[in-house]
Amino acid sequence: MKLSTTRLLAILVKELQQLRRDRLTFGMIVGIPLLQILLFGYAINTDVRHLSAAVADQAGTQLSRQLIADMEATQVIEVIRQVVTAAELKALLDRGEINIGILIPPDFERRLQQQERRAAQLMIDGGDPIILATARSLTNMSFNQRSGSRSNKAAEMFEVRNYYNPERRSSVFVVPGLIGVILTMTMVLFTAVAIVRERERGNLELLINTPVTTAELMIGKIIPYIVIGLIQVSLIMLLGMLLFRVPVNGQILDVYLVSLVFIAANLGLGLVISTVAKNQFQAMQLTFFFFLPSILLSGFMFPFEGMPKAAQYIAELLPLTHFLRLIRGIMLRGVELSQMANDIYALLVFMLLTIGFAILRFKKRLD
Amino acid sequence: MNLDYAIESTGLTRRFGSLTAVDHVNLAIPRKRIFGFLGPNGSGKSTTIRLLCGLLTPSEGSVEVLNYRIPEQAEVLKQKIGYMTQRFSLYEDLTVRVNLEFIAQIYCIEKAQRRARIEEALATYRLEDLVQQLAGTLSGGQRQRLSLAAATLHRPELLLLDEPTSAVDPQTRRDFWDRLFHLVDGGTTILVSTHYMDEAERCHNLAILDHGRIVANGEPETLMQEMDCNVVEVESATPRKIANVLQLAGNIVSVTQLGARQRVLVGKQQGDASGYVQQLLDAAELQAVCHGAPPSLEDVFVTVTRNTHLPGIS
Ligand SMILES: Nc1ncnc2c1ncn2[C@@H]1O[C@H](COP(=O)(O)OP(=O)(O)OP(=O)(O)O)[C@@H](O)[C@H]1O
Numbered sequence: 001m002k003l004s005t006t007r008l009l010a011i012l013v014k015e016l017q018q019l020r021r022d023r024l025t026f027g028m029i030v031g032i033p034l035l036q037i038l039l040f041g042y043a044i045n046t047d048v049r050h051l052s053a054a055v056a057d058q059a060g061t062q063l064s065r066q067l068i069a070d071m072e073a074t075q076v077i078e079v080i081r082q083v084v085t086a087a088e089l090k091a092l093l094d095r096g097e098i099n100i101g102i103l104i105p106p107d108f109e110r111r112l113q114q115q116e117r118r119a120a121q122l123m124i125d126g127g128d129p130i131i132l133a134t135a136r137s138l139t140n141m142s143f144n145q146r147s148g149s150r151s152n153k154a155a156e157m158f159e160v161r162n163y164y165n166p167e168r169r170s171s172v173f174v175v176p177g178l179i180g181v182i183l184t185m186t187m188v189l190f191t192a193v194a195i196v197r198e199r200e201r202g203n204l205e206l207l208i209n210t211p212v213t214t215a216e217l218m219i220g221k222i223i224p225y226i227v228i229g230l231i232q233v234s235l236i237m238l239l240g241m242l243l244f245r246v247p248v249n250g251q252i253l254d255v256y257l258v259s260l261v262f263i264a265a266n267l268g269l270g271l272v273i274s275t276v277a278k279n280q281f282q283a284m285q286l287t288f289f290f291f292l293p294s295i296l297l298s299g300f301m302f303p304f305e306g307m308p309k310a311a312q313y314i315a316e317l318l319p320l321t322h323f324l325r326l327i328r329g330i331m332l333r334g335v336e337l338s339q340m341a342n343d344i345y346a347l348l349v350f351m352l353l354t355i356g357f358a359i360l361r362f363k364k365r366l367d
Numbered sequence: 368m369n370l371d372y373a374i375e376s377t378g379l380t381r382r383f384g385s386l387t388a389v390d391h392v393n394l395a396i397p398r399k400r401i402f403g404f405l406g407p408n409g410s411g412k413s414t415t416i417r418l419l420c421g422l423l424t425p426s427e428g429s430v431e432v433l434n435y436r437i438p439e440q441a442e443v444l445k446q447k448i449g450y451m452t453q454r455f456s457l458y459e460d461l462t463v464r465v466n467l468e469f470i471a472q473i474y475c476i477e478k479a480q481r482r483a484r485i486e487e488a489l490a491t492y493r494l495e496d497l498v499q500q501l502a503g504t505l506s507g508g509q510r511q512r513l514s515l516a517a518a519t520l521h522r523p524e525l526l527l528l529d530e531p532t533s534a535v536d537p538q539t540r541r542d543f544w545d546r547l548f549h550l551v552d553g554g555t556t557i558l559v560s561t562h563y564m565d566e567a568e569r570c571h572n573l574a575i576l577d578h579g580r581i582v583a584n585g586e587p588e589t590l591m592q593e594m595d596c597n598v599v600e601v602e603s604a605t606p607r608k609i610a611n612v613l614q615l616a617g618n619i620v621s622v623t624q625l626g627a628r629q630r631v632l633v634g635k636q637q638g639d640a641s642g643y644v645q646q647l648l649d650a651a652e653l654q655a656v657c658h659g660a661p662p663s664l665e666d667v668f669v670t671v672t673r674n675t676h677l678p679g680i681s
């Protein structure tokens with residue numbers, strides 16, 4: 001394969017100059033990381049708070065009122081209605097006005113003394129697994145409450161609080177993964193439209209009639225975006241550290257090294273897409289087609305180990321899966337890169353395969 | 368293989384599904400000449416040009432361009448040809464200068480010469496005042512000048528120009544053709560496709576394409592002399608009525624109105640053309656003056672393309 005530095009440089013500089021004029025793309029480079037980190041860091045938070053709840057306190061005793069007050073103190077629920085009957089709670093749940101109904105029967109205090117019967121009832125909108133999980137932990141709290149009342153130690157009622165981790169550990173966990181998600185989203189798209197756009201605008205017919213080789217064209221289109229990807233990585237890490245005090249326990253150089261390979265792998269995939277797609281819309285569709293399983297299966301959303309075996313095998317084919325292992329290992333656990341060589345190799349293989357395939361597939365022809 | 372020809376093809380054919388866009392085209396285009404492709408929309412001009420530079424693979428037939436077999440040796444050829452696409456294909460979001468610099472680098476013009484070449488091209492194609500302007504904001508004529516500047520920057524032996532002057536005013540077109548002749552004087556071979564008769568007339572050689580086939584081929588002058596029809600011009604106060612009568616008559620190839628006159632093409636087998644037309648009009652009791660006229664290239668075009676549209680007429 002012959003590479004002319006002059007031509008490679010020509011493509012590269014041209015790409016950067018076009019990018020400089022493309023305000024929208026330029027905004028995307030900074031805007032997407034910023035938006036995503038705020039969204040995932042603050043809004044999409046697995047530490048659930050302020051679920052709306054209604055209470056039917058049929059006991060009306062000192063202890064039952066305290067139970068409700070304690071539950072509210074965890075900030076997990078917010079009591080928005082007081083009703084009388086279980087049927088009313090059910091109706092509110094059905095209408096979606098509340099997530100959780102709390103029923104305290106008239107014989108609450110007596111039940112508390114009898115271990116075999118539950119003292120109170122939680123009625124849950126179980127459709128959302130996160131709410132379900134949260135409610136389950138609330139029942140744990142009721143048990144604590146009960147044992148607490150038995151031994152008459154009020155301090156134990158608040159034991160639950162720690163369980164909910166006021167330090168928001170989830171954002172610490174989410175931010176490194178977010179680097180991978182954002183890079184997948186932007187990098188694949190950049191190169192996916194890169195060649196399709198030239199074809200749509202008619203530039204390609206001129207370009208393929210010049211001595212430029214496919215390899216020069218592809219590599220010239222990848223290099224500028226690698227730089228952009230690394231800028232994004234820096235931006236996300238900086239925001240993560242400033243906003244969420246996300247630690248980098250391993251080598252910062254390793255973070256960049258791993259990101260570099262991951263970026264190139266995604267850009268390679270983008271190039272493959274752009275040799276297949278007929279127009280920019282198709283390129284975007286294909287990108288999305290790849291993006292969705294990446295998010296769902298890679299271990300970003302759900303724990304990898306909890307997935308069925310088949311899903312795990314598919315996930316092993318996605319670069320994001322390997323990147324998440326690497327980046328979480330480096331940033332959170334401070335692992336040495338050499339201990340995770342397999343994941344690095346997987347990314348390298350993915351990169352070489354996609355770029356190689358794109359170069360082979362792209363023909364300097366119109367038919 | 369003949370060194371005197373820049374392009375030679377035999378039986379060159381390209382199909383798209385059931386459509387035959389280029390149908391057994393034989394070409395022998397001499398070097399250092401301007402060769403024209405004249406043809407209506409969809410006649411296969413662009414497709415032929417794409418076949419010649421290796422952008423499309425022929426379904427049948429063979430081509431040699433500058434003595435390279437195409438498409439097998441297309442890559443070697445690319446350094447030696449310049450191609451101006453029908454649609455503007457430089458980067459609209461880059462300036463005139465940046466576009467030319469990009470092209471200069473892509474063709475690996477030596478660094479020492481690059482600047483001088485670009486300056487020369489800017490001067491030649493009157494683009495000096497536009498260097499900082501985005502190519503996308505140029506007017507039609509300016510774009511065409513920029514495209515030609517880009518296509519000639521690496522001094523190609525062969526220039527393929529696909530409708531280079533569509534959407535350009537007559538004066539700009541003249542300037543453009545002056546440039547082309549200048550390039551031919553410098554040794555370049557030029558293949559140009561066009562819709563315009565005046566442009567076609569300026570070519571050294573001409574091929575008229577219709578439905579993918581070459582229906583006439585030769586020097587414009589010869590084509591006009593050897594035309595299959597005689598031309599009769601009819602002057603009258605009622606040109607529409609005359610047209611209605613003549614269109615129904617035998618041996619009439621076409622009737623075209625030019626202001627108050629009707630230009631009538633009569634098949635050559637009809638000996639005395641203007642006498643024949645006069646007779647037809649007298650029979651229809653229409654007042655008119657008929658006289659013969661020299662054929663134009665448009666007449667040739669109409670005659671040869673008519674033959675394929677309505678095979679039975681002549
Ligand atoms: N990629 C393609 N796929 C299918 N059909 C095509 C393709 N390219 C061209 N054609 C068809 O081939 C025929 C010739 O097209 P071509 O573009 O060569 O015509 P042209 O002479 O350049 O016309 P114009 O003067 O409008 O530019 C047309 O009928 C066109 O629809």
Ligand SMILES: [Mg+2]
Pocket residue numbers: 412413414453529530
């Ligand atoms: Mg065309």
